[in-house]
Amino acid sequence: QAMEREVSAAFGKGEPGEILSSAFKLKVTREDICTLQQLCWLNDEVINFYMNLLMERSKKEGYPALHAFNTFFYPKLCSGGYKAVRRWTRGVDLFKQDLILVPIHLRVHWTLLVIDVRKKTIKYFDSLGHKGDNICKTLLQYLQDESREKRNLELTASEWTLRSLSPEEIPQQTNGSDCGVFVCKFADSISRDKPITFTQEHMPYFRRKMVWEIIHQQLL
DSSP states (O other): OHHHHHHHHHHSSSOTTOEEEEETTEEEEHHHHGGGSTTOOOOHHHHHHHHHHHHHHHTSTTSOOEEEOOTTHHHHHHHHHHHHHGGGGTTOOGGGOSEEEEEEEOSSOEEEEEEETTTTEEEEEOTTOOOOHHHHHHHHHHHHHHHHHHHOOOOOGGGOEEEEOOTTTSOOOSSSSOHHHHHHHHHHHHTTTOOOOOOGGGHHHHHHHHHHHHHHTOOO
């Protein structure tokens, strides 16, 4: 009940620009938090903050080593090629990670790309069931460039498996607004090496839970 009160207060009256949470050099305002209300589209701020919470959790023992790019990485890579994002991994060795998450915004839809460095797979998760084979190829090319640049090593493309998951394999949204929550919860399960078991019915609960997690900067 205390949690419910906090969530309702966050959705309540107040200055849209009021900062309700600040960490990881990111700020989340009341206006940002309000994108977690039912049937609203999540914005970059909420998704990036949540990805950072996942990275923070992955530092604990028993979790896969995780790096999550922010939502501006993919458009930058597409518009400027490897040169434009070469410096995004300063201080991060992608090839020492177990998992790499790339949240992707396709104009009016959020999807998730997951690189499993251990298994040499690149998988695309879309809660509307669209294929992202070209997105997988773009990220494999990025990994090849990154390997050449940072390790002076050629990455053998033929050793990697690229795949868009089908609607039968992962839960699908039944409305036009929950894609961002699906992306965050796909990322949550994957970053724990756990199967994805939720459905559309869990979305209202997940939205409220995410408000609490962002405000308290900790995952439940």
